[in-house]
Amino acid sequence: MQVQVRGRNVEVTPALKEYVEKRLGKLERFLENLSEAQVTMTVEKDSHRVEVTLPVNGMIIRGEETTGDMYSSIDLVVDKLEKQIDRYKGRLMKRGGRSLGEAAPPAPAAGEENGPRVVRTKRFAFKPMTVDEAVLQMNLLGHSFFVFSNAETEQVNVVYKRKDGNFGLIEPNF
Numbered sequence: 001m002q003v004q005v006r007g008r009n010v011e012v013t014p015a016l017k018e019y020v021e022k023r024l025g026k027l028e029r030f031l032e033n034l035s036e037a038q039v040t041m042t043v044e045k046d047s048h049r050v051e052v053t054l055p056v057n058g059m060i061i062r063g064e065e066t067t068g069d070m071y072s073s074i075d076l077v078v079d080k081l082e083k084q085i086d087r088y089k090g091r092l093m094k095r096g097g098r099s100l101g102e103a104a105p106p107a108p109a110a111g112e113e114n115g116p117r118v119v120r121t122k123r124f125a126f127k128p129m130t131v132d133e134a135v136l137q138m139n140l141l142g143h144s145f146f147v148f149s150n151a152e153t154e155q156v157n158v159v160y161k162r163k164d165g166n167f168g169l170i171e172p173n174f
Contacts, residue, residue: 001028002036010043010070019071023078024052030085031056041070050077058127061085061140084140126156134159135167 003021005012020039028034034056042049049066050073061084065076128151129137138146138159145160150171158170 001025001034003039004036005039005041008040008042010041010048012041016041016070020074023074026078027054027081027085030082030089033057041073043070048073050074052077052081054081059137059140062142128154131157131159131169 001021001024003017003024005017005020024037024039027037031054034054036055038053040051042051046068047066048068048070049064050070051064052062054061061081063077063080063084065073065080067073067076126149128149130151134146134148134150134157137148138144138161145158147156147158149155150157153171155172157172160168160170162168
């Protein structure tokens with residue numbers, strides 16, 4: 001597996017990078033097609049945050065942990081990813097390796113100069129998927145909503161997490 005390690009406000013030493021590679025190597029026994037990982041380490045005051053992103057068959061598995069020690073953060077985020085992979089492995093494997101999509105950027109809002117403005121734009125490939133696959137992807141990313149191309153209707157839809165714990169689906173009505 002190819003591991004890309006970046007540091008913000010911290011120098012990524014060879015020992016730290018080796019430790020990340022060793023710990024993330026454990027995840028390969030859960031998923032055979034794990035080819036790359038992106039790791040970002042951030043230090044702010046006494047907080048050591050580690051963010052890991054794993055692209056798997058077009059899906060994204062992501063974990064983040066913050067502690068007072070970088071090595072502890074690495075251990076906790078790997079444990080979190082193991083649980084997440086184990087939890088969703090059945091659903092992922094049921095799909096037969098079918099490529100699943102990624103999140104789409106929200107529509108840019110027209111803001112006034114003094115009011116709120118768009119500060120970040122994301123672009124993702126739109127791959128058709130079912131509503132169940134979109135809910136799975138939303139949960140894997142840890143987001144409260146997910147924009148996707150519905151494979152059944154061939155339209156752009158949004159699934160979102162409701163306050164009652166269920167999910168909602170927004171479909172366009174032309």
